[in-house]
Amino acid sequence: xxxxxxxxxxxxxxxxSGLARFARxxxxxxxxxxxxxxxxxxxxxxxxxxxxxxPPSVIFNTFAELARTGELQRHAAATLARVAAxxxxxxxxxxxxxxxxxxxxxxxxxxxxxxQALRAIPSIAWIPLFILWLGIFETSKVVLxxxxxxxxxxxxxxxxxxxxxRKIVEVGRAFRLSGTAMVRRILLPxxxxxxxxxxxxxxxxxxxxxVAAEFMGASEGLGxxxxxxxxxxxxxxxxxAIVAFAVIGKTTDWIVAAAAAPFLRWEDRFGARSEET
Amino acid sequence: MLALDRIGKTYANGVRAVDGVSLQVGPGExxxxxxxxxxxxSTLLRAISGLDTPSQGRVVLDDEAIAxxxxxxxxxxQEPRLLPWLTVAGNVGFGLEQRPRKxxxxxxxxxxARVGLTxxxxxxxxxxxxxxxxxxxxxxxxxxxxxxxxxxxPFSALDAFTRADLQDHLLGLWADTKxxxxxxxxxxxxxxxxxxxxxxMRSKPGRxxxxxxxxxxxxxxxxxxAFDFAKRRVLAALDRSLSRAATDPVESKTEAGAALWW
Ligand SMILES: Nc1ncnc2c1ncn2[C@@H]1O[C@H](COP(=O)(O)OP(=O)(O)OP(=O)(O)O)[C@@H](O)[C@H]1O
Ligand SMILES: [Mg+2]
Numbered sequence: 268x269x270x271x272x273x274x275x276x277x278x279x280x281x282x283x284s285g286l287a288r289f290a291r292x293x294x295x296x297x298x299x300x301x302x303x304x305x306x307x308x309x310x311x312x313x314x315x316x317x318x319x320x321x322p323p324s325v326i327f328n329t330f331a332e333l334a335r336t337g338e339l340q341r342h343a344a345a346t347l348a349r350v351a352a353x354x355x356x357x358x359x360x361x362x363x364x365x366x367x368x369x370x371x372x373x374x375x376x377x378x379x380x381x382x383q384a385l386r387a388i389p390s391i392a393w394i395p396l397f398i399l400w401l402g403i404f405e406t407s408k409v410v411l412x413x414x415x416x417x418x419x420x421x422x423x424x425x426x427x428x429x430x431x432x433r434k435i436v437e438v439g440r441a442f443r444l445s446g447t448a449m450v451r452r453i454l455l456p457x458x459x460x461x462x463x464x465x466x467x468x469x470x471x472x473x474x475x476x477x478v479a480a481e482f483m484g485a486s487e488g489l490g491x492x493x494x495x496x497x498x499x500x501x502x503x504x505x506x507x508a509i510v511a512f513a514v515i516g517k518t519t520d521w522i523v524a525a526a527a528a529p530f531l532r533w534e535d536r537f538g539a540r541s542e543e544t
Numbered sequence: 545m546l547a548l549d550r551i552g553k554t555y556a557n558g559v560r561a562v563d564g565v566s567l568q569v570g571p572g573e574x575x576x577x578x579x580x581x582x583x584x585x586s587t588l589l590r591a592i593s594g595l596d597t598p599s600q601g602r603v604v605l606d607d608e609a610i611a612x613x614x615x616x617x618x619x620x621x622q623e624p625r626l627l628p629w630l631t632v633a634g635n636v637g638f639g640l641e642q643r644p645r646k647x648x649x650x651x652x653x654x655x656x657a658r659v660g661l662t663x664x665x666x667x668x669x670x671x672x673x674x675x676x677x678x679x680x681x682x683x684x685x686x687x688x689x690x691x692x693x694x695x696x697x698p699f700s701a702l703d704a705f706t707r708a709d710l711q712d713h714l715l716g717l718w719a720d721t722k723x724x725x726x727x728x729x730x731x732x733x734x735x736x737x738x739x740x741x742x743x744x745m746r747s748k749p750g751r752x753x754x755x756x757x758x759x760x761x762x763x764x765x766x767x768x769x770a771f772d773f774a775k776r777r778v779l780a781a782l783d784r785s786l787s788r789a790a791t792d793p794v795e796s797k798t799e800a801g802a803a804l805w806w
Binding site: 434435437438440441442443448452453456457459530532533534535 | 595
């Protein structure tokens with residue numbers, strides 16, 4: 268995605284010629300498109316039957332068929348709803364705990380060791396316990412996703428609050444900002460860039476964990492399509508579901524980045540020159 | 545009238561940074577503080593600003609004790625410390641949040657015009673040069689019309705030309721409302737160009753070593769003989785303050801009535 272931080276990129280002095288600007292994204296497409304085309308041709312030429320690794324045309328047909336019957340939309344909506352719920356909870360709790368532990372040394376000493384210990388547990392390991400506690404339906408799935416989202420958000424917010432420049436805070440003090448004004452006018456804007464990064468890594472983990480959650484037994488969702496495809500020997504359906512994951516995951520990430528971009532135009536950092544996400 | 549009454553500061557690590565500094569600065573007076581590195585100049589300034597509390601003594605401004613940042617006291621740091629997420633205009637208006645929008649915009653526009661940065665109003669701080677950024681910081685500190693403005697080596701990161709330019713800018717702005725200025729500097733020329741009085745500090749512990757009045761007519765000519773003479777006096781005092789076996793500058797003790805008790 269080159270669209271996320273374009274104002275800063277536009278400030279680049281050297282203007283790319285039209286051709287160069289066009290050629291750069293195309294360069295990245297050569298390998299995947301080449302491989303796909305090559306495989307397609309290989310299957311057409313009879314070099315392989317393409318049963319286990321379906322050629323792009325078969326995947327496309329499967330995708331279209333799933334979309335036509337509405338299956339794809341139903342499963343995607345179920346998965347999206349789980350991610351949204353888990354992400355919402357994970358972000359809320361992670362932001363709150365991250366903010367208070369970043370702000371208060373006492374609370375950091377009190378809470379952080381426990382949270383760090385919990386973080387050391389591979390989150391998938393919670394699945395059996397969550398199923399025992401919360402049943403195999405939606406609650407346990409959403410909680411698992413929330414756990415996955417929580418840690419990057421918590422760590423990101425805590426680190427961001429702790430590393431707010433003391434000199435900038437002092438400017439706020441010199442202008443006699445009250446506690447809430449200090450948070451609103453100094454701390455929030457100062458942590459925003461790191462917060463957006465934390466949200467995006469949280470979201471990435473949310474997408475990872477929804478697959479694990481749906482593997483543990485679901486009757487709908489893209490993860491179900493994966494399991495179903497495996498059990499019934501339909502590799503094209505598996506790849507179609509994978510493609511759907513990629514597209515939706517990337518889109519949600521882009522939405523977060525794009526929503527934050529107008530608030531981050533001031534950023535003065537190395538990566539802002541040519542943001543490649 | 546700003547009065548310091550036997551200000552002392554001992555940091556948590558036991559360093560006695562400032563010891564028994566008493567001082568009075570009149571309204572509209574410009575006081576320059578010079579002294580070797582680590583002699584407690586910044587510490588003293590931060591105590592006056594209310595950002596740090598002194599371990600002993602009090603700061604009083606117009607019969608009001610200063611224990612925390614006060615609206616009548618503005619401060620400019622060595623770095624511009626602009627808020628990177630606000631435009632230049634947003635930074636200048638930072639201390640005016642309470643004012644009605646119209647009034648705020650007017651004050652900001654005036655202040656920017658005063659420092660010659662009107663066309664930069666909508667830019668981000670990262671798009672400014674060092675000197676421009678420091679001008680924005682000056683405008684930001686002056687726009688709420690403080691009665692006392694503290695400056696901690698405000699121009700030390702700038703080249704000589706820009707520095708002279710900003711000194712003139714500062715004097716122009718000072719003339720608008722005539723606040724008290726207390727300026728910490730390493731640059732004796734700067735002290736002589738700006739100040740009515742130059743205070744020399746010496747370290748371990750940080751104390752007032754000497755005070756040199758400077759009543760050259762304004763605007764001051766950096767090339768004049770009188771300027772040179774004043775500069776020599778300050779340099780001589782600085783020299784003595786830095787030598788280990790410093791002798792009391794007895795002659796100025798009677799003259800300036802400075803606090804020199806050791
Ligand atoms: N936050 C602090 N904690 C402990 N000691 C400090 C602190 N700040 C300054 N000091 C010490 O206090 C003394 C005075 O420091 P200060 O910064 O006031 O000096 P200064 O005159 O401003 O020096 P410079 O001209 O280099 O800026 C120094 O010995 C310094 O090491
Ligand atoms: Mg200093």
